[in-house]
Each structure stands twice: as structure tokens, then as C-alpha cells.
Amino acid sequence: MNRLGKWKRGLLIAVACGILAVNSAVLYASLTSLVETANRVKHSLDVKDELAQVAFEMASAESGQRGYILTANIRYLDPYYRATNRVQGRLDRLRELLVDDEQQFAKVEQIDQLIAQKFAEMAETIDAQSMGSSTEAAELVRRNRGEGIARQFHETIGAMETDEESTLAERQQEADVARQAAFFTLAGFVATIAALLAILYYLTKREMNRKIQASEELEVLAGQLQERQDNLVRERNEVAQLNEASNFLQSCEDMAEISAVMGPFLQKMFPGHAGTIYTTAPSRNRLDLLSAWGEADGDAPQHFAPQQCWGLRRGQVHMHSADDVSPCCEHFCVDSKFEATLCIPLSAHGETLGLLTLVHDDAARQDKDEDIRRRAEMVARQVGLTLSNIRLRESLRDQSIRDPMTKAYNRRHLEAVVEKEFARAERFKRPLSIAMLDIDHFKRYNDTHGHQAGDAALIAVSQHIQSSLRGTDWLFRYGGEEFLILLSEADAADASSRLDAMRASISELGVMIDGVPLPHVTVSCGVAVLIAHGETFDELVAAADEALYEAKKSGRNQVKLAADTAPKMTLIA
Numbered sequence: 356m357n358r359l360g361k362w363k364r365g366l367l368i369a370v371a372c373g374i375l376a377v378n379s380a381v382l383y384a385s386l387t388s389l390v391e392t393a394n395r396v397k398h399s400l401d402v403k404d405e406l407a408q409v410a411f412e413m414a415s416a417e418s419g420q421r422g423y424i425l426t427a428n429i430r431y432l433d434p435y436y437r438a439t440n441r442v443q444g445r446l447d448r449l450r451e452l453l454v455d456d457e458q459q460f461a462k463v464e465q466i467d468q469l470i471a472q473k474f475a476e477m478a479e480t481i482d483a484q485s486m487g488s489s490t491e492a493a494e495l496v497r498r499n500r501g502e503g504i505a506r507q508f509h510e511t512i513g514a515m516e517t518d519e520e521s522t523l524a525e526r527q528q529e530a531d532v533a534r535q536a537a538f539f540t541l542a543g544f545v546a547t548i549a550a551l552l553a554i555l556y557y558l559t560k561r562e563m564n565r566k567i568q569a570s571e572e573l574e575v576l577a578g579q580l581q582e583r584q585d586n587l588v589r590e591r592n593e594v595a596q597l598n599e600a601s602n603f604l605q606s607c608e609d610m611a612e613i614s615a616v617m618g619p620f621l622q623k624m625f626p627g628h629a630g631t632i633y634t635t636a637p638s639r640n641r642l643d644l645l646s647a648w649g650e651a652d653g654d655a656p657q658h659f660a661p662q663q664c665w666g667l668r669r670g671q672v673h674m675h676s677a678d679d680v681s682p683c684c685e686h687f688c689v690d691s692k693f694e695a696t697l698c699i700p701l702s703a704h705g706e707t708l709g710l711l712t713l714v715h716d717d718a719a720r721q722d723k724d725e726d727i728r729r730r731a732e733m734v735a736r737q738v739g740l741t742l743s744n745i746r747l748r749e750s751l752r753d754q755s756i757r758d759p760m761t762k763a764y765n766r767r768h769l770e771a772v773v774e775k776e777f778a779r780a781e782r783f784k785r786p787l788s789i790a791m792l793d794i795d796h797f798k799r800y801n802d803t804h805g806h807q808a809g810d811a812a813l814i815a816v817s818q819h820i821q822s823s824l825r826g827t828d829w830l831f832r833y834g835g836e837e838f839l840i841l842l843s844e845a846d847a848a849d850a851s852s853r854l855d856a857m858r859a860s861i862s863e864l865g866v867m868i869d870g871v872p873l874p875h876v877t878v879s880c881g882v883a884v885l886i887a888h889g890e891t892f893d894e895l896v897a898a899a900d901e902a903l904y905e906a907k908k909s910g911r912n913q914v915k916l917a918a919d920t921a922p923k924m925t926l927i928a
Contacts, residue, residue: 666698761817
């Protein structure tokens, strides 16, 4: 019996060992398959990551190029040069990853060619700008020759991403199958061990522990891979949103368009949050509300002083929550219903241009959402650069439509204003007057006191007129010492009265040069009213010129209203 028992135990042990050997082999194969499928999933994620980085580098290069063309500031080329240095390395990495995928590898080569073409196109505009040909550079940009290259580039990137997504889905399915196979194999293995526990206790326990540890490690690895995949998807979506917003922002012509673009975008970027964007006033002593969204819309102050924000005071991001020891900014604290606030200064090239705020009524959620600050800082950098570009663009536009010496509008801008004002007067049946104003004896003034004195007199007269006009009136430098004034909604009596008061105050205006007072100047003025003295701009100008001639002929330093029918003029200097 002992021998039989030993034989049975030996047979049982042999069978158990055989079963264990088979189960071990199957489990090992399943785990090996799971690891391989996990590596293939990682490979697809790496390819998608490199594709996203290539797209981001090209977007950064194009943004830098456009900024340099608009501003002629070499610092805007930093992202362009960084992209130039980095993009080839990204392509080489893609080639390494796709060396066994003939179709995808061919698309990488196609992307390489498109990038080379795009960089050549961008380099042409940059070279034109660097050679001082800003007009040529701007024209190259406006022709948008690289649109087809960019479109083909993004289509190729998109096609590769689509292929990789399809491959990733297949590989994830394979990984799920491998994981299930490993699980069932492990279950069978554990059952076998349990049935033979009395005989193989020690060996089974040791093997069991080893296999359980391996399984846990694999589960952790799978979780890490899933988390990385989720992070990559989220980051890709964020990059896509930022690129989309950047394209719109770069196309904005003024602050009003920025306000319209940013509200919906930031609501989408930060769901569950409210916020505002403020811009720094030219005086730099206050911030003005540009855009507000969410619950902040209607509650945010229209203006506040920079000293009321700790973020602006310190020049860095400032966070506050109800249970935080950090102080709350004054522009939030007054009757604030928000428990969590975030203030990020908007700056570019060392200049503070405004402020981005995010608020939430759940402090716990704000504190736990660690990527809110990261995303907000990314947005703030883009908005800061956009505000800088807009301000520069507005400054350049203002320079193009104003006389550089007197700061009155020039004749180039006159055409656009006249068309708009005449159309408005006709539509709303409102009066419209035009005045021609001329400094008396200006040639004699120049000859006697010098051209510098004449310039000072022109500047003083122009500034005085501008300060005397309403917000709806316009002042243009029409000729040397001659100004054209367009008075909207002013009939003959109103225009004559206002211009006579302006004339009288100019005659008492003090003109200084290097602290030395100069003789007073006087002006003569002719006024013409729409319909009464002409139906077109040219007719009104002729009538006003004739009235100006009459004012000079009658002794100067006076205002004359045009006759109903203005004869051909002969202007007196």
C-alpha cells in the first residue's frame, strides 16, 4: 500500500508537474503576447506623438514668420529658428519608428519635402523683410503662396494620424485579447495549484507569488499605457484648439475681434470655469475689460487699477482659494461668489499688456485640476503675443492715416471718411458741413520767424482744433497750412458759430519754441453745407474754398459761409 501510495503520489506529482508545466508555458506565452501587444500600442502612440510635434513645430515656425513680417522684430523669429532646428530630428525619429511600414514611411518622405518647400517659402518672406523690403514681404504673405503646401502638409499629417489611429485600435484590441487570455490562463493555473495545494504547498505558493507579482506589474503597465494614451489625446486636442485659436487670433484686426474670438474659445478650453480678459490702458494706470464669459459675464468690473491684482503686482501667476493663506485680489474680493481664482499677467517682449483670470465656485475642484494652470499659461502666452501684434498693427495703421507732424488725419484717409459720412448724412437725413481753414499770412510767418516757428504754429493750431472738436468730427491736413474740418450733424448756423469760437480762441493761442513765445497767429475759414452749397464732396470743397477766399479778401481772421452758388475760386495766400 505504501508502495502503491507512493506510486500514486508520484504519478499525481508527475501529472501535477505536467499540468503545471503546460499551464506555465501557456501563461508565459500569454504574458509575452501581452507585453508584445503593449509595446506595439506604445509604438503607435509614439508615432502619433511625433506627428503632433511636427505639426506643432510647423505652426510655431509660421507664427514666428508672420510675427516678424508684421513687426520686423527679430525676436519673433525665435519659434521659427527653433522649429528649423527641431523638425528634422522629429522626422528622423518618425523614419526610425516607421522603417517597417512602407506606406507610412513614404508619407514621412512626402512630409519632409512639403516642410522643405514651406520653409523655403517662409525663408523668402523673411529674407525680403530682413533686406528692408517689408512691402514685398507683406505682399508675399498676402498672396498666401504657401496655402497649398500647408493644406497638403496637414492632409498628409491627418492621413498618417488616421492610419495610426486605425493601427492603434487594432493593437489595443489585440492587447485586450492577450490580457483576457492571460487572465483565464492564470485562473486555470491558480485552480490547479489550489487542487494540489496539500502536495505542492511550498512550491505552489512560491510560484503563485511570483506569477501574481508579474500579473500586477503588467496591470500597472497597462494602466500607465492607458493613462499616457489619455494624456496624449488630451494634449493633442489642446494643441489643436490652441492652433485653431492662434490662427483666428493672428487674423484679428482689432480688440473687438479678439473679444469675439476669445470668449467662446476659452469657454470650450476651460469648461466649468468663468473668466475675463483685461487690457492695459495706454495710460498704464488702469485695466479695461475686453472679454468676459461664463458667470463672470456681467459681474466683472469694467475697470480696475493694476495695484488691485497680486498677479500684476508680482508679475507672475497668482492663485487663491477659500482655504488658502494667499491673499485674494481686490478686483475679486468685493462681493465675490467665487471660491477659487487664478490671475495670469498677459505679457510680450517684457511688456505687461493685460490680465487673464479664471474663476470657479468649487475650490476643491480648482485645486485638484492641476493642468488648469498649465493650459491657462499656454493660452496667456498666445493672447499676450496677439495683443502685442494688434497694438503694433494699430500703431502702424494710425501712422499711415495721420500727418506725421500735426497728427491730423491725412488726405489718404479723407476719402474713406468722406464716403462714410456722406452716406450716413444721406441715410439719416442729417446735416453735414465742411470747413476750409487756413493760417493767415503763413508764408510771411515762415519767412520772418523761420520754418521751425512755422511748424510749431501748425502743430499748435492742429492740436487746438482737435481738442475743440466733438468725437464725431474730423480734422484733416489738406495742404501746407490748410486744414479741412468735417462737422457731422452740423447745419450752417451751428457750424459757423462753432468755427467762429474756434477762430477766436486760436487768435489768443500761445505758440512756444524752445521756451520762447512767438507772435500769435490768426486763421480764416470758409464753410459749406451739404445740399445748400453742393451735393458732392468736390462741390462742397469748392464752395468752402470760395468762402475762404472771401474771408481773406474781407480782412482775414474771420469765418465766411459759402454762397448758394459758388463761382470759380481764386485763392489768396
